[in-house]
Amino acid sequence: MKVTIFGSGYVGLVTGACLSEVGNHVLCADVDQHKIDMLKQGEIPIYEPGLDTLVQNGLDSGRLAFTTDMAKAVAHGLFQFIAVGTPPDEDGSADLQHVRAAARTVGQYMQDFRVIINKSTVPVGTADKVRETVTTELAKRGVDIPFDVVSNPEFLKEGAAVEDFMRPDRIVIGTNNLRTTELLRTLYAPFNRNRNRLLEMDVRSAELTKYAANAMLATKISFMNEMANLAECLGADIEKVRIGMGADPRIGYHFIYPGCGYGGSCFPKDVKALAYTAREAGYQAPLLSAVETVNQTQKERLFHKIREHFKGDLSGRTFALWGLAFKPKTDDMREAPSRTLMEALWQAGAQVRAYDPAAMNEAQRLYGERSDLRLCATPEDALTGADALVVVTEWNIFRSPDFEKMTTLLNNPVIFDGRNLYDPGYLARAGFVYYGIGRPARS
Ligand SMILES: NC(=O)c1ccc[n+]([C@@H]2O[C@H](COP(=O)([O-])OP(=O)(O)OC[C@H]3O[C@@H](n4cnc5c(N)ncnc54)[C@H](O)[C@@H]3O)[C@@H](O)[C@H]2O)c1
Numbered sequence: 001m002k003v004t005i006f007g008s009g010y011v012g013l014v015t016g017a018c019l020s021e022v023g024n025h026v027l028c029a030d031v032d033q034h035k036i037d038m039l040k041q042g043e044i045p046i047y048e049p050g051l052d053t054l055v056q057n058g059l060d061s062g063r064l065a066f067t068t069d070m071a072k073a074v075a076h077g078l079f080q081f082i083a084v085g086t087p088p089d090e091d092g093s094a095d096l097q098h099v100r101a102a103a104r105t106v107g108q109y110m111q112d113f114r115v116i117i118n119k120s121t122v123p124v125g126t127a128d129k130v131r132e133t134v135t136t137e138l139a140k141r142g143v144d145i146p147f148d149v150v151s152n153p154e155f156l157k158e159g160a161a162v163e164d165f166m167r168p169d170r171i172v173i174g175t176n177n178l179r180t181t182e183l184l185r186t187l188y189a190p191f192n193r194n195r196n197r198l199l200e201m202d203v204r205s206a207e208l209t210k211y212a213a214n215a216m217l218a219t220k221i222s223f224m225n226e227m228a229n230l231a232e233c234l235g236a237d238i239e240k241v242r243i244g245m246g247a248d249p250r251i252g253y254h255f256i257y258p259g260c261g262y263g264g265s266c267f268p269k270d271v272k273a274l275a276y277t278a279r280e281a282g283y284q285a286p287l288l289s290a291v292e293t294v295n296q297t298q299k300e301r302l303f304h305k306i307r308e309h310f311k312g313d314l315s316g317r318t319f320a321l322w323g324l325a326f327k328p329k330t331d332d333m334r335e336a337p338s339r340t341l342m343e344a345l346w347q348a349g350a351q352v353r354a355y356d357p358a359a360m361n362e363a364q365r366l367y368g369e370r371s372d373l374r375l376c377a378t379p380e381d382a383l384t385g386a387d388a389l390v391v392v393t394e395w396n397i398f399r400s401p402d403f404e405k406m407t408t409l410l411n412n413p414v415i416f417d418g419r420n421l422y423d424p425g426y427l428a429r430a431g432f433v434y435y436g437i438g439r440p441a442r443s
Contacts, residue, residue, distance in 0.1 A: 001024045001025070001078065001079065001186070001187055002024070002025050002026075002027075002076055002077045002078055002079070003016070003019050003024050003025070003026045003027070003076075003077045003078075003079045003081065003187070004026075004027050004028075004029060004073045004074065004076045004077030004079065004080045004081065005026060005027070005028045005029065005077075005081040005083055006029050006030075006073070006080070006081065006082050006083060006084055006102040006105070007029075007030060007081075007082065007083035007084035007085065007098070007102070007120070008028045008029075008030040008032075008035055008036065008039060008066065009046070009083070009084075009085060010046060010048065010156075010158055010161060010265070010332070011083045011119060011120070011154050011156065011161075012028060012030070012081070012083030012084070012119075013028065013039070013044075013046070013048075013051065013055070014048065014051060014156060014161040014162060014165050015081060015083055015119060015154070015165065016028040016058075016064060017051060017054035017055050017058055017064060017162070018054065018162065018165040018166055018191075019187070020054075020057075020058035020061070020063040020064035021054050021057060021058065021166075022190040022191075023063070023190075024063065024187070025063050025076075026058065026063065026064050026065070026077075027065050027066075027067060027072070027073055027076040027077060028064070028065070028066050028067070029066075029067050029068065029069075029070060029072075029073035030066070030068065031068065031101075032068075033068050036066045036067065036068050039055065039066040040059075040065075040066050042055060042056050042059055046330075046331060046332075047329075047330060047331035047358040047359075048158065048159070048161050048162065048330070049159065049160070049162065049329060050162040050163070051161070051162055054162060070105045070108075070109065071109045073105070073109075074105060074106050074108075074109035074110050074114075075109065075111065077114075078113070078114065078115060078183070079114075079115050079117060079183075079187060080106050080114050080115065080116045080117065081117045081119050081152075082099055082102045082103065082116065082117065082118050082119060082120055082130070083119045083120055083154070084098035084099055084101075084102050084120055085098055085120070085265075086098070086099060086120045086121055086122055086269075086273075087269060088268075088269040088272050088273060091276060092272035092273060092275060092276045093123070093272075093273055093276040093277075093280075094121070094122060094123050094269070094273040094276075096122065096123075096126060096129065098120075099118070099120055099122055099126065099129075099130065100129070100130075100133055103116065103129075103130040103133040103134055103137075104133055104134075104137055106134055106137075106147075107133060107134035107135070107136065107137025107138050107141075108137050108141070110134075110138075110145055110147065111145065112145065113145065113146045113147060114145075114147045114148075115147070115148050115150060115180055115183055115184075116130060116134065116147060116148065116149045116150070117149075117150050117151075117152045117184075118130060118149065118150070118151050118152065118153075118207075119152055119153065119154050121153060121154070121210050121211070121214075121266065121270060121273075122151075122207060123207065123211075123273060123274075123276075123277045124204050124207045124208050124211075124277060125204070125207070126151075126207060127149045127150070127151050127174070127203045127204075127207065128203075130149045131149045134147055134149070148175065148177050148179075148180045149175075149203075150173060150174060150175040150177075150180050150184065150203070151172070151173075151174030151175070151203045151206035151207050152171070152172065152173055152174070152184065152206070153172055153174075153206060153207070153209060153210030154210075155168065155169070155170060155172075155210070155213065156168075158264065158265075158327070158329070158330040158332055159327060159328060159329030159330045160329065165191070166191060167191070168191055168192075168197055169197065170197050170199050171188050171191065171192060171197050171198045171199065172199050172201065172206050172209055172210070173185075173198060173199065173200050173201070173206065174201050174202060174203040174204070174205060174206020174207060174209075175200075175202075175203060175206075176202055176203070181200055184198075185198060210270075211270055211273065211274040211277070212274075214266055214267055214270040214271070214274075215270065215271055215274050215288060215291070217255055217267065218262055218267040218268075218270075218271050218291050218295070219287065219291050220255045220256055221255070221257075221259070221261075221262045221267075221295070222262075222290070222291040222292075222294040222295050222298070223256075224238070224242065224256050224257065224258045225258050225259065225261065225294055225295070225298040225301075225437070225438075226294050227241060227258070227438065228258035228437050228438025229298075229301075229438065230438075231438040231439070232438055232439070232440075235440055236438075236440075237438070237439045237440060238258050238420075238437065238438030238439060239420055239436075239438070239439060241438075242256055242257070242258070257419070257420070258420065258437045258438045259298075259337075259394075259418055259419050259420070259437055260298060260299060260301055260302050260337045260341070260392060260418035260419070260437065261295050261296075261298035261299035261301070261337045261340070262295055262326075262337075263299070263326035263327075263333075263334065263335040263336040263337050263339075264326040264327065264332060264334055264335060264336070265332060265334040265335070267295075268292075268295070268335045269335075271288055271291055271292050271295075272292060274288055275288040275289055275292065298337075299337045299340040299341075300340060300344065301418075301437065302337070302341050302390055302392070302416055302418050303340070303341055303344040303345065303348075305416055305435050306319070306345070306388065306390065306416055307348065309388070309414065309416075309433070309435065310387070314345065314348040314349060314350040315348065315349030315350065316349060316350070316351075317349075317350045317351070317387045318350065318351040318352075318353060318385060318386045318387055318411075319345055319350055319351070319352055319353070319386055319387060319388055319389075319390055320353050320354075320355075320382040320383045320386035320388070320389045320390065320410070321338060321341070321342065321352055321353070321354040321355070321382065321390050321392055322354075322355055322356075322379055322382065322389060322390070322391045322392065322393070322395075322398045323338060323355075323356055323391060323392040323393025323394070323395055323398065323419075324336065324338045324354055324356035324359040324360070324362070324363050324392070324393065325338075325356055325358055325359040325362075325393050325395075326338075326393070327393060327394075328393055328394055328395045328396065329358070329395075330358065330359075331356075331358040331359040331361065331362045332359070332362070333359055333362050333363065333366060336392075336393075337392055337418065338354075338356075338392045338393065339366075341390065341392060342354070342367075342373070346372050346373075350372070351371075351372045351373075351374070352372060352373050352374070353374045353376050353381070353382040353383075353384070353385075353386055354373065354374070354375055354376065354382060355375075355376045355377075355378060355379045355381065355382040356393065356395070357395050357397055360375050363375055379397065379398065379401065380405070380406075380409060383406055383409040383410050384409050385409075385411060386409075386410055386411060387410070387411050387412055387414070388410065388412060388414035388415065388416060389406070389410060389414070389415045389416070390415075390416040390418065391415065391416070391417045391418055391419055391421055391422075392418050392419070393419070394419040394421055398421060399421055403427070403430045403432070404430070407430070407431060407432075412433070413430075413431050413432045413433065414432065414433045414434075414435075415427060415432050415433070415434050415435070416435045417434065417435065417436045417437070418437060419437075420436045420437055420438075420439065422434065422436070424436060424439055424440075
């Protein structure tokens, strides 16, 4: 089948590469000329395990191509996926300018029936807006060409995006049009083989499903962070509490890890956008506001612990940061807790020596050259001459370090563990002062 995808970011590129891998002819269109030039050469602008091989396969087979030529893009595919960014506006609402632009493009150039698929995370009612936009463009041209708009939100996780797309736990299709459902059922058939994962629903329910799912996940994290903070006040250990809680199958062990706050391109903006949508609909959604507030505070938690330990004086001190990406297996630093922490440390006059297995280029791009940031080649290098280690992202490589060697590299054997990777008792015996999240301080 022929597929066009607007937006070659985390979602668009993975969608395009996976659809071409199973035999479709995919044309990915983006407004970013530099990105398209890189992709045409098989260079992947993001870190995503397994994606480079799929893109190369697609290029080699001629089934995957990239363009900035929008007329060509619209002419190519029966399916026109919109996978552009929907960043937060100043008031927290989802900024739909890129979605509208893509819809306008389709309306400007389409000659035959097209199925327009909203894959971006968009507020309830956006399919109607896309439909209006396309209709307006067709009217301007004085033509009447049939098209349909369907909601097909994406649930992939950065770091496991290819795997998630290839083996989805659900494929949500929001449309009332049976013909469109059948077309999408055919397109998704290769990813829907051992049991039916295709969930058909009306457009609005599909749009809300994506936000509700992300808001639920964010709620789990903020809830656990709130319990961790309470555990600290009460002298309990949240890691013991977590294990006790998760044993209840109604709660379970997934996604109940306390930490230094959630980040990334989705949870923060989606929780805000859903709260905004609720307000617009005349509902206040107090739980969503609390989830967001708890997370903001949690992202400052490590800094407060550091400041307290060093008795308020961080000026001239140096901190080793392990982990810059908002989570492991990605280079994405959008809304990452590492950024809140580094910016607070700099504000307090401290220096940062940072290491991340994937996000070094991204950190360089975001912060450029500055005297208070050293991007280090290895985790050990980051420790050299630092007054403490702060673990911000739970990459595997940080899980079992050589603690003995660390004591020789650090100025002081102090660890602030924002992901509760280490055993406080073991570290105490190894001579470290250890601070976790929601655990009694032991030194
Ligand atoms: N990143 C994730 O893990 C994830 C997961 C599920 C859903 N989503 C949602 O998918 C959408 C895309 O997210 P992303 O992380 O891939 O974004 P991204 O910022 O990585 O990529 C968006 C791309 O769209 C391009 N673009 C903007 N306007 C365009 C236009 N008019 N025509 C063609 N291309 C255009 C940009 O240049 C950019 O390359 C968002 O709504 C996001 O919430 C993201």
